Amino acid sequence: MRFLLLLAVFGMPLACKSRPKPTPAPAEVTAPAPPIAAPEPLGPLRTRTVAEALNAIVTPEDAVIGVGELHERVGQASKRSALGMFIDQALPVLGPQTAYLIVETWSPPPACGSVATNVTKSIETAVQRPAETKSEVAQLADAARAAGITPVAMRFSCADYALLGTAARKSSDDQIITMLDLTTRELAAQTNAAWRNQGSSASRKRIIVYGGGLHNNRHPSAGVEQWSYAATLDAEALAHYVEIDWYPRALAYTDPSVSKTGLLPEPNDHPNDVWVIPQGERSYLLLLPTPGA
Numbered sequence: 001m002r003f004l005l006l007l008a009v010f011g012m013p014l015a016c017k018s019r020p021k022p023t024p025a026p027a028e029v030t031a032p033a034p035p036i037a038a039p040e041p042l043g044p045l046r047t048r049t050v051a052e053a054l055n056a057i058v059t060p061e062d063a064v065i066g067v068g069e070l071h072e073r074v075g076q077a078s079k080r081s082a083l084g085m086f087i088d089q090a091l092p093v094l095g096p097q098t099a100y101l102i103v104e105t106w107s108p109p110p111a112c113g114s115v116a117t118n119v120t121k122s123i124e125t126a127v128q129r130p131a132e133t134k135s136e137v138a139q140l141a142d143a144a145r146a147a148g149i150t151p152v153a154m155r156f157s158c159a160d161y162a163l164l165g166t167a168a169r170k171s172s173d174d175q176i177i178t179m180l181d182l183t184t185r186e187l188a189a190q191t192n193a194a195w196r197n198q199g200s201s202a203s204r205k206r207i208i209v210y211g212g213g214l215h216n217n218r219h220p221s222a223g224v225e226q227w228s229y230a231a232t233l234d235a236e237a238l239a240h241y242v243e244i245d246w247y248p249r250a251l252a253y254t255d256p257s258v259s260k261t262g263l264l265p266e267p268n269d270h271p272n273d274v275w276v277i278p279q280g281e282r283s284y285l286l287l288l289p290t291p292g293a
Contacts, residue, residue, distance in 0.1 A: 043278075044265060044275055044276065044277045044278070045275070045276040045277075046270055046273045046274075046275055046276075047273060047274045047275075047276060048273060048274070049089075049274060050085070050089035050090055050093065050274055050286070050288070051089070051092075051093050052274070053274045053275075053276045053286055054090060054093045054094065054244075054286075055093070056276060057242070057244070057276060057284050058094070058242065058244075060097075061240060062206070062240060062241075062242040062282075063195075063204060063205075063206055063207065063237070063240035063241075064191065064195070064206070064207045064209065064233070064237050064238075064240055064241040064242070065094060065206060065207070065208045065209070065241075065242055065244060066209045066215075066216035066218075066229075066230060066241060066242070066243050066244065067086065067090075067208060067209065067210045067211070067216065067244050067245075067246050068211060068212055068213030068214070068215060068216035068217070068243070068244070068245050068246060069082040069083065069086070069210070069211075069212060069213060069245075069246045069247070070082060070212075070213055070246075070247050070248065070251040070252065070255055070258070071127070071212055081133070081136060081248070082246055082247070082248050082251070082288070083133070083136045083137070083140060083210075084136055084139075085246075085248070085288055086140070086210065086246060087136070087139055087140050087143050090246070091140075091143055091144070091147065092147075094206065094208060095144075095147040095148075095149060096147070097205055097206045098147070098149050098205060098206040098207070098208055099149065099150065099194070099198060099204075099205035099206065099207065100149065100150050100151075100152055100194040100207045100208070101140070101141075101144045101149045101150070101151050101152065101207075101208045101210065102152045102153075102187060102190045102191055102194065102207065102208070102209045102210070103137065103140060103141070103151060103152065103153055103154075103210050103211070104154065104183060104187060104210065104211030104212060104215070105137050105153050105154065106120075106153055106154040106155070106156055106186075107153065108120045108156075108161065109158075111158065112157075112158040112161050113158075115158070115161050115162060115165055116156075116158065116161040118165070119161050119164045119165050119168065122164075122168055122175065123164070123175065123176075123179055126172050126175065126176060127176075140210070149208075152190050152194065154182075154183065154186035154187065154190065155186060155190070156182060156186070160182055163178060163182075164178055164179060164182070180214070180227045181226070181227070183211070183212075183215060183227075184215055184226065184227045184228065184229050184232075185229075187209055187211055187215055187229040188229035188232040188233060191207060191209055191229065191233060191237065192232075192233060192234050192237065194207050195207060195233075195234055195236070195237045196234070207237075209229070213245050213246075213247070214227050214228070215227055215228060215229050216228070216229070216230060216243050216244075216245070217230060217243060217283075218230050218241070218243045218280060218281065218282060218283045219279070219280040219281075219283060230243065241282065242282045242283070242284070243279075243282065243283040243284065244284050244285075244286055245279070245283075245284070245285040245286065246286055246288070247285060247286065247287055247288065248288045248290065249271060249287055249288060249289055249290050250290045252264060252287055253267055258285075263277050263279065263285060264277070264287065265277075265287070271289060271290070272289045273289065274286060274287065274288060274289065275287035
């Protein structure tokens with residue numbers, strides 16, 4: 001876990017040369033100042049509900065909320081997915097102050113023909129999303145519109161689909177890496193566009209970006225920095241950006257990239273509560289209880 005530490009810097013006053021006196025007074029001895037202790041890092045916070053957790057970490061100044069989930073895979077489907085829990089529990093809390101909801105999803109345009117359709121099917125097979133995910137994305141869009149929020153999807157060009165097709169012919173890994181590159185680009189582009197569309201800060205409302213936990217990192221790990229859209233946000237938008245990793249308990253403890261960090265509480269430590277776990281400056285992991293547990 002990374003935390004900001006207060007760095008205290010002490011300056012030494014310059015001594016001025018002067019003509020010596022016949023009877024100099026003894027130098028005044030001043031006791032050294034006690035060292036300034038570094039502040040204790042903020043520890044995990046346990047709350048009863050998602051609403052309590054969000055209200056504890058999201059302030060009115062947080063105008064861009066980057067939500068990153070752990071994607072479910074086929075065979076991992078739970079009673080209610082991370083996306084479903086976001087619709088049920090987070091959107092009602094964050095929605096009233098939100099203008100745009102940017103989602104890591106896309107729809108191949110008819111103008112790009114079979115290339116776009118085939119590439120989309122290939123990617124869906126490679127990432128192994130449960131069939132329910134599509135319907136939940138539609139539910140999210142419907143819930144956003146009902147709350148007066150404009151849902152925004154990623155927009156890939158025909159050239160992008162051609163690039164994905166070329167990568168797929170090399171290997172499935174090449175296709176996934178190309179998809180990660182394009183996703184990062186699009187989430188940043190749509191977020192920056194939504195920020196600029198709102199005009200002055202006095203009239204600006206919140207922007208929520210919902211996607212995978214790889215893309216929303218304020219402090220990405222070495223080797224995956226290029227897949228965080230946060231680093232390419234407009235400077236003013238980044239100054240108002242907060243990262244929230246939205247992790248269901250059932251997935252977090254079985255995902256090596258999460259469990260190896262040492263951030264998670266013991267598996268049996270209040271499993272029905274919502275844990276807020278700081279990961280760095282304006283970066284939090286929300287550990288969600290397993291529905292029906």
